[in-house]
Amino acid sequence: MNYIKLLNAAFEKFYFDDRLNPAHVTLYLALFQEWNCSRFVGEISVNRRDLMRAAKIGSKSTYHRCIVNLNDWGYLDYFPSKSAFKGSRIRMCVLEKQETKAEEDFDSFLDGIAGQYSSKNVPVQSQYSPESGHLSKPSSPNHKPLVGSNINSTKLEKISKQPKDRMDVLLFFNAKGLSPEEGKRFFDYYQKNEWRTGDGEQVRDWEALAHSWIKNTFRFSGKKFSKKDSLQTSNAKDYDQPL
Template sequence: MNYIKLLNAAFEKFFFDDRLNPTHISLYMALFQEWNSSRFADELYVNRRDLMRCAKIGSKSTYHRCITDLDSWLYLSYFPSNNPYKGSKIKMTIIGTSDEPDMGRYNPTLEQLAEHYHPIREPVVGQHHPKNGQVVDLHRPIGGQALVSNTNNIKQENYVKQPKG
Protein backbone atom coordinates (compact mmCIF):
# COMPACT_ATOMS: atom_id res chain seq x y z
CA MET A 1 0.00 0.00 0.00
CA ASN A 2 1.20 3.48 -0.77
CA TYR A 3 0.53 5.76 2.21
CA ILE A 4 0.51 8.97 0.15
CA LYS A 5 -1.80 7.61 -2.56
CA LEU A 6 -4.25 6.29 0.04
CA LEU A 7 -4.21 9.54 1.98
CA ASN A 8 -4.63 11.69 -1.14
CA ALA A 9 -7.52 9.51 -2.32
CA ALA A 10 -9.19 9.90 1.09
CA PHE A 11 -8.78 13.69 1.02
CA GLU A 12 -10.24 13.83 -2.48
CA LYS A 13 -13.23 11.78 -1.35
CA PHE A 14 -13.68 14.07 1.69
CA PHE A 15 -13.73 17.10 -0.61
CA PHE A 16 -16.68 15.79 -2.62
CA ASP A 17 -18.65 14.34 0.33
CA ASP A 18 -20.88 17.02 1.88
CA ARG A 19 -22.15 14.64 4.59
CA LEU A 20 -18.85 14.77 6.46
CA ASN A 21 -18.11 17.20 9.24
CA PRO A 22 -14.72 17.84 10.89
CA THR A 23 -15.36 15.20 13.56
CA HIS A 24 -15.87 12.49 10.92
CA ILE A 25 -12.61 13.49 9.25
CA SER A 26 -10.73 13.64 12.54
CA LEU A 27 -11.95 10.16 13.50
CA TYR A 28 -11.12 8.80 10.05
CA MET A 29 -7.61 10.25 10.31
CA ALA A 30 -7.12 8.64 13.73
CA LEU A 31 -8.25 5.32 12.26
CA PHE A 32 -6.03 5.85 9.21
CA GLN A 33 -3.04 6.33 11.52
CA GLU A 34 -3.86 3.09 13.35
CA TRP A 35 -4.22 1.35 9.99
CA ASN A 36 -0.84 2.71 8.91
CA SER A 37 0.73 1.57 12.20
CA SER A 38 -0.58 -1.94 11.54
CA ARG A 39 1.05 -1.83 8.06
CA PHE A 40 -2.36 -1.55 6.38
CA ALA A 41 -3.62 -4.87 7.74
CA ASP A 42 -6.89 -6.24 6.37
CA GLU A 43 -8.47 -5.75 9.78
CA LEU A 44 -7.46 -4.07 13.01
CA TYR A 45 -8.75 -3.90 16.55
CA VAL A 46 -9.16 -0.45 18.06
CA ASN A 47 -9.68 0.98 21.50
CA ARG A 48 -12.47 3.58 21.65
CA ARG A 49 -10.78 5.62 24.39
CA ASP A 50 -7.52 5.88 22.43
CA LEU A 51 -9.31 6.82 19.21
CA MET A 52 -11.37 9.46 20.98
CA ARG A 53 -8.22 10.96 22.48
CA CYS A 54 -6.41 10.96 19.14
CA ALA A 55 -9.39 12.39 17.23
CA LYS A 56 -10.09 14.97 19.98
CA ILE A 57 -13.62 13.67 20.48
CA GLY A 58 -14.99 14.29 23.97
CA SER A 59 -18.31 12.45 23.82
CA LYS A 60 -19.00 8.72 23.47
CA SER A 61 -22.23 9.45 21.61
CA THR A 62 -20.36 11.63 19.08
CA TYR A 63 -17.78 8.88 18.61
CA HIS A 64 -20.46 6.21 18.05
CA ARG A 65 -22.45 8.45 15.69
CA CYS A 66 -19.36 9.24 13.61
CA ILE A 67 -18.02 5.70 13.41
CA THR A 68 -21.43 4.31 12.42
CA ASP A 69 -21.78 7.10 9.82
CA LEU A 70 -18.36 6.23 8.37
CA ASP A 71 -19.46 2.59 8.27
CA SER A 72 -22.76 3.33 6.54
CA TRP A 73 -21.04 5.70 4.06
CA LEU A 74 -18.56 2.91 3.16
CA TYR A 75 -15.39 4.54 4.43
CA LEU A 76 -14.83 1.49 6.63
CA SER A 77 -16.53 -1.59 8.03
CA TYR A 78 -17.20 -1.39 11.76
CA PHE A 79 -17.74 -4.48 13.90
CA PRO A 80 -18.44 -3.33 17.49
CA SER A 81 -17.20 -5.47 20.33
CA ASN A 82 -18.96 -6.13 23.61
CA ASN A 83 -15.64 -7.17 25.11
CA PRO A 84 -13.79 -4.13 26.53
CA TYR A 85 -10.50 -6.05 26.48
CA LYS A 86 -10.67 -6.96 22.81
CA GLY A 87 -11.71 -3.72 21.11
CA SER A 88 -13.85 -3.22 18.04
CA LYS A 89 -12.81 -4.66 14.70
CA ILE A 90 -12.33 -2.24 11.81
CA LYS A 91 -11.78 -3.00 8.14
CA MET A 92 -10.69 0.14 6.31
CA THR A 93 -12.01 0.61 2.79
CA ILE A 94 -9.32 1.09 0.18
CA ILE A 95 -10.49 4.23 -1.55
CA GLY A 96 -9.83 4.27 -5.32
CA THR A 97 -6.12 4.80 -5.90
CA SER A 98 -5.94 3.84 -9.55
CA ASP A 99 -3.33 5.68 -11.60
CA GLU A 100 -5.87 6.16 -14.39
CA PRO A 101 -7.65 9.52 -14.33
CA ASP A 102 -11.27 9.51 -13.22
CA MET A 103 -13.55 10.62 -16.02
CA GLY A 104 -15.32 13.87 -15.22
CA ARG A 105 -12.82 14.89 -12.53
CA TYR A 106 -10.24 17.64 -12.70
CA ASN A 107 -7.03 16.48 -14.31
CA PRO A 108 -4.19 19.04 -14.41
CA THR A 109 -2.36 17.18 -17.20
CA LEU A 110 -5.41 17.36 -19.45
CA GLU A 111 -5.83 21.06 -18.63
CA GLN A 112 -2.22 21.73 -19.61
CA LEU A 113 -2.69 19.83 -22.87
CA ALA A 114 -5.83 21.85 -23.58
CA GLU A 115 -3.89 25.08 -22.96
CA HIS A 116 -1.15 23.90 -25.32
CA TYR A 117 -3.54 23.03 -28.16
CA HIS A 118 -5.81 26.09 -27.73
CA PRO A 119 -3.47 29.09 -27.62
CA ILE A 120 -6.27 31.50 -28.61
CA ARG A 121 -7.94 31.02 -25.24
CA GLU A 122 -7.47 33.95 -22.87
CA PRO A 123 -5.18 33.24 -19.91
CA VAL A 124 -6.79 32.79 -16.52
CA VAL A 125 -6.21 35.65 -14.07
CA GLY A 126 -3.36 34.74 -11.71
CA GLN A 127 -1.65 32.43 -14.19
CA HIS A 128 1.44 32.96 -16.29
CA HIS A 129 2.30 31.22 -19.55
CA PRO A 130 6.09 31.03 -19.91
CA LYS A 131 7.75 30.06 -23.21
CA ASN A 132 7.61 26.34 -22.42
CA GLY A 133 3.77 26.45 -22.52
CA GLN A 134 3.25 25.13 -19.00
CA VAL A 135 0.69 27.03 -16.95
CA VAL A 136 2.13 28.43 -13.75
CA ASP A 137 -0.30 29.58 -11.09
CA LEU A 138 1.22 32.68 -9.53
CA HIS A 139 -0.56 31.98 -6.23
CA ARG A 140 0.95 28.52 -5.73
CA PRO A 141 4.43 27.71 -4.49
CA ILE A 142 6.89 26.43 -7.09
CA GLY A 143 9.56 24.42 -5.25
CA GLY A 144 7.55 23.35 -2.24
CA GLN A 145 8.41 26.59 -0.43
CA ALA A 146 5.32 28.50 0.66
CA LEU A 147 5.02 31.95 -0.81
CA VAL A 148 4.16 34.75 1.56
CA SER A 149 2.46 37.85 0.26
CA ASN A 150 4.31 41.06 0.89
CA THR A 151 1.27 43.23 0.15
CA ASN A 152 0.96 44.50 3.71
CA ASN A 153 4.70 44.51 4.41
CA ILE A 154 5.69 47.27 1.98
CA LYS A 155 6.21 50.56 3.75
CA GLN A 156 4.60 53.48 2.04
CA GLU A 157 6.73 56.55 1.97
CA ASN A 158 5.04 59.91 2.14
CA TYR A 159 6.23 62.25 -0.53
CA VAL A 160 5.74 65.91 0.16
CA LYS A 161 4.82 67.95 -2.88
CA GLN A 162 7.21 70.78 -3.53
CA PRO A 163 5.50 74.12 -4.16
CA LYS A 164 5.70 75.21 -7.74
CA GLY A 165 7.54 78.19 -8.20
Protein backbone atom coordinates (compact mmCIF):
# COMPACT_ATOMS: atom_id res chain seq x y z
CA MET A 1 0.00 0.00 0.00
CA ASN A 2 1.21 3.46 -0.86
CA TYR A 3 0.28 5.96 1.87
CA ILE A 4 0.47 9.00 -0.40
CA LYS A 5 -1.55 7.50 -3.24
CA LEU A 6 -4.24 6.23 -0.87
CA LEU A 7 -4.57 9.59 0.85
CA ASN A 8 -4.56 11.54 -2.43
CA ALA A 9 -7.27 9.26 -3.81
CA ALA A 10 -9.37 9.87 -0.69
CA PHE A 11 -9.01 13.66 -0.98
CA GLU A 12 -9.92 13.50 -4.64
CA LYS A 13 -13.10 11.60 -3.78
CA PHE A 14 -13.88 14.08 -0.97
CA TYR A 15 -13.69 16.93 -3.48
CA PHE A 16 -16.38 15.53 -5.76
CA ASP A 17 -18.63 14.04 -3.05
CA ASP A 18 -21.12 16.74 -2.01
CA ARG A 19 -22.76 14.46 0.54
CA LEU A 20 -19.84 14.82 2.95
CA ASN A 21 -19.60 17.34 5.76
CA PRO A 22 -16.57 18.12 7.95
CA ALA A 23 -17.51 15.41 10.48
CA HIS A 24 -17.39 12.75 7.76
CA VAL A 25 -13.94 13.90 6.62
CA THR A 26 -12.40 14.10 10.09
CA LEU A 27 -13.79 10.69 11.04
CA TYR A 28 -12.42 9.13 7.87
CA LEU A 29 -8.99 10.68 8.48
CA ALA A 30 -8.98 9.37 12.06
CA LEU A 31 -9.81 5.89 10.75
CA PHE A 32 -7.19 6.24 8.02
CA GLN A 33 -4.54 7.03 10.62
CA GLU A 34 -5.52 3.92 12.62
CA TRP A 35 -5.30 1.91 9.42
CA ASN A 36 -1.88 3.35 8.67
CA CYS A 37 -0.58 2.58 12.18
CA SER A 38 -1.79 -1.01 11.70
CA ARG A 39 0.26 -1.20 8.47
CA PHE A 40 -2.88 -1.31 6.29
CA VAL A 41 -4.15 -4.67 7.52
CA GLY A 42 -7.42 -6.04 6.21
CA GLU A 43 -9.48 -5.16 9.29
CA ILE A 44 -8.84 -2.94 12.29
CA SER A 45 -10.50 -2.87 15.68
CA VAL A 46 -11.45 0.62 16.81
CA ASN A 47 -12.57 2.32 20.00
CA ARG A 48 -15.43 4.78 19.66
CA ARG A 49 -14.16 7.19 22.32
CA ASP A 50 -10.70 7.39 20.78
CA LEU A 51 -12.12 7.95 17.32
CA MET A 52 -14.48 10.69 18.53
CA ARG A 53 -11.61 12.45 20.24
CA ALA A 54 -9.32 12.18 17.22
CA ALA A 55 -12.08 13.31 14.82
CA LYS A 56 -13.23 16.11 17.18
CA ILE A 57 -16.78 14.76 17.23
CA GLY A 58 -18.62 15.46 20.48
CA SER A 59 -21.91 13.69 19.86
CA LYS A 60 -22.46 9.91 19.80
CA SER A 61 -25.35 10.28 17.38
CA THR A 62 -23.16 12.28 15.00
CA TYR A 63 -20.46 9.63 15.21
CA HIS A 64 -22.85 6.76 14.46
CA ARG A 65 -24.51 8.69 11.63
CA CYS A 66 -21.16 9.53 10.00
CA ILE A 67 -19.71 6.05 10.23
CA VAL A 68 -22.89 4.52 8.81
CA ASN A 69 -22.84 7.06 5.98
CA LEU A 70 -19.22 6.23 5.18
CA ASN A 71 -20.18 2.57 5.08
CA ASP A 72 -23.14 3.19 2.77
CA TRP A 73 -21.17 5.46 0.44
CA GLY A 74 -18.34 3.00 -0.17
CA TYR A 75 -15.56 4.49 1.95
CA LEU A 76 -15.36 1.57 4.41
CA ASP A 77 -17.10 -1.54 5.70
CA TYR A 78 -18.43 -1.14 9.22
CA PHE A 79 -18.99 -4.13 11.51
CA PRO A 80 -20.42 -2.86 14.80
CA SER A 81 -19.71 -4.78 17.96
CA LYS A 82 -22.51 -5.90 20.24
CA SER A 83 -20.12 -6.34 23.15
CA ALA A 84 -19.16 -3.47 25.47
CA PHE A 85 -15.72 -5.05 25.93
CA LYS A 86 -14.91 -5.54 22.27
CA GLY A 87 -14.33 -2.80 19.71
CA SER A 88 -16.08 -2.52 16.38
CA ARG A 89 -14.31 -3.75 13.26
CA ILE A 90 -13.57 -1.59 10.25
CA ARG A 91 -12.43 -2.67 6.81
CA MET A 92 -11.14 0.35 4.91
CA CYS A 93 -11.91 0.41 1.20
CA VAL A 94 -9.00 0.95 -1.14
CA LEU A 95 -9.81 4.19 -2.99
CA GLU A 96 -6.56 4.22 -4.94
CA LYS A 97 -7.03 4.38 -8.69
CA GLN A 98 -6.00 1.12 -10.34
CA GLU A 99 -3.51 1.84 -13.08
CA THR A 100 -3.60 0.05 -16.39
CA LYS A 101 -0.64 -1.91 -17.70
CA ALA A 102 0.24 0.93 -20.10
CA GLU A 103 0.18 3.50 -17.26
CA GLU A 104 2.39 1.29 -15.09
CA ASP A 105 4.90 0.88 -17.94
CA PHE A 106 4.91 4.65 -18.52
CA ASP A 107 5.52 5.33 -14.80
CA SER A 108 8.39 2.85 -14.79
CA PHE A 109 9.86 4.59 -17.84
CA LEU A 110 9.70 7.98 -16.08
CA ASP A 111 11.25 6.54 -12.92
CA GLY A 112 14.11 5.15 -15.00
CA ILE A 113 14.81 8.53 -16.57
CA ALA A 114 14.69 10.25 -13.19
CA GLY A 115 17.14 7.70 -11.80
CA GLN A 116 19.72 8.48 -14.47
CA TYR A 117 19.85 12.13 -13.45
CA SER A 118 19.39 11.63 -9.75
CA SER A 119 21.71 13.69 -7.57
CA LYS A 120 22.17 10.68 -5.26
CA ASN A 121 24.80 9.25 -7.62
CA VAL A 122 26.66 12.56 -7.94
CA PRO A 123 29.34 13.45 -5.36
CA VAL A 124 28.39 16.30 -3.09
CA GLN A 125 31.51 18.28 -3.93
CA SER A 126 30.60 18.30 -7.62
CA GLN A 127 27.18 19.78 -6.83
CA TYR A 128 28.61 22.67 -4.88
CA SER A 129 29.66 25.76 -6.77
CA PRO A 130 32.33 27.71 -4.85
CA GLU A 131 31.71 30.82 -6.97
CA SER A 132 28.05 31.14 -6.08
CA GLY A 133 28.00 29.31 -2.76
CA HIS A 134 24.91 27.32 -3.80
CA LEU A 135 24.19 23.82 -4.91
CA SER A 136 24.46 23.53 -8.65
CA LYS A 137 22.21 21.36 -10.75
CA PRO A 138 23.88 18.06 -11.73
CA SER A 139 24.60 17.91 -15.43
CA SER A 140 25.50 15.27 -17.96
CA PRO A 141 29.17 14.31 -18.52
CA ASN A 142 29.19 16.13 -21.88
CA HIS A 143 27.93 19.36 -20.38
CA LYS A 144 30.29 22.31 -20.73
CA PRO A 145 29.95 25.45 -18.64
CA LEU A 146 29.06 28.64 -20.42
CA VAL A 147 32.02 30.88 -21.18
CA GLY A 148 30.36 33.94 -19.69
CA SER A 149 28.89 32.19 -16.69
CA ASN A 150 31.01 34.14 -14.19
CA ILE A 151 31.34 37.45 -16.07
CA ASN A 152 28.58 39.12 -14.08
CA SER A 153 30.13 38.10 -10.77
CA THR A 154 33.51 39.50 -11.88
CA LYS A 155 31.98 42.82 -12.88
CA LEU A 156 30.12 42.97 -9.61
CA GLU A 157 33.33 42.53 -7.67
CA LYS A 158 34.95 45.40 -9.59
CA ILE A 159 31.98 47.73 -9.16
CA SER A 160 31.15 46.89 -5.56
CA LYS A 161 34.43 48.08 -4.08
CA GLN A 162 35.42 50.05 -1.02
CA PRO A 163 38.81 51.39 0.00
CA LYS A 164 41.19 48.91 1.52
CA ASP A 165 42.07 51.21 4.40
CA ARG A 166 42.46 54.86 5.38
CA MET A 167 45.87 55.13 3.73
CA ASP A 168 44.33 54.24 0.38
CA VAL A 169 42.00 57.22 0.73
CA LEU A 170 44.74 59.59 1.90
CA LEU A 171 46.93 58.74 -1.07
CA PHE A 172 44.00 59.31 -3.42
CA PHE A 173 43.22 62.73 -1.94
CA ASN A 174 46.90 63.68 -1.99
CA ALA A 175 47.10 62.80 -5.69
CA LYS A 176 44.16 65.14 -6.30
CA GLY A 177 45.90 68.04 -4.55
CA LEU A 178 44.02 67.96 -1.25
CA SER A 179 45.38 67.71 2.26
CA PRO A 180 45.42 64.43 4.17
CA GLU A 181 43.01 65.98 6.68
CA GLU A 182 40.34 66.21 3.99
CA GLY A 183 40.88 62.59 3.06
CA LYS A 184 40.63 61.63 6.72
CA ARG A 185 37.31 63.48 7.03
CA PHE A 186 35.99 61.65 3.97
CA PHE A 187 37.09 58.26 5.26
CA ASP A 188 35.77 58.78 8.82
CA TYR A 189 32.42 60.04 7.57
CA TYR A 190 31.65 57.02 5.38
CA GLN A 191 33.29 54.57 7.74
CA LYS A 192 30.89 55.75 10.43
CA ASN A 193 27.96 55.27 8.01
CA GLU A 194 29.19 51.78 7.08
CA TRP A 195 29.93 53.01 3.55
CA ARG A 196 26.35 53.80 2.69
CA THR A 197 25.06 56.83 0.82
CA GLY A 198 22.48 59.24 2.13
CA ASP A 199 19.62 57.14 0.73
CA GLY A 200 20.91 54.01 2.47
CA GLU A 201 22.42 52.35 -0.61
CA GLN A 202 25.76 50.55 -0.36
CA VAL A 203 28.71 52.47 -1.83
CA ARG A 204 29.80 50.69 -4.99
CA ASP A 205 32.59 52.97 -6.23
CA TRP A 206 34.30 54.97 -3.53
CA GLU A 207 36.60 56.76 -5.99
CA ALA A 208 33.62 58.24 -7.85
CA LEU A 209 32.19 59.25 -4.50
CA ALA A 210 35.51 60.83 -3.56
CA HIS A 211 35.50 62.84 -6.79
CA SER A 212 32.10 64.30 -5.83
CA TRP A 213 33.42 65.05 -2.33
CA ILE A 214 36.46 66.85 -3.75
CA LYS A 215 34.32 68.80 -6.20
CA ASN A 216 32.02 69.98 -3.43
CA THR A 217 35.03 70.86 -1.26
CA PHE A 218 36.42 73.21 -3.91
CA ARG A 219 33.00 74.65 -4.62
CA PHE A 220 32.25 75.40 -0.98
CA SER A 221 35.76 76.75 -0.47
CA GLY A 222 35.25 79.15 -3.38
CA LYS A 223 32.07 80.48 -1.84
CA LYS A 224 33.81 81.02 1.45
CA PHE A 225 36.69 82.96 -0.05
CA SER A 226 34.43 85.18 -2.18
CA LYS A 227 32.37 86.01 0.86
CA LYS A 228 35.49 86.95 2.78
CA ASP A 229 36.75 89.21 -0.02
CA SER A 230 33.47 91.13 -0.16
CA LEU A 231 33.87 92.16 3.47
CA GLN A 232 37.37 93.53 3.04
CA THR A 233 37.87 97.29 2.50
CA SER A 234 40.89 99.19 1.25
CA ASN A 235 40.46 102.18 3.62
CA ALA A 236 41.64 101.70 7.17
CA LYS A 237 39.45 103.43 9.73
CA ASP A 238 40.48 104.76 13.08
CA TYR A 239 37.58 104.41 15.46
CA ASP A 240 39.44 106.18 18.27
CA GLN A 241 39.03 109.58 16.55
CA PRO A 242 35.81 111.54 17.19
CA LEU A 243 33.32 111.73 14.34
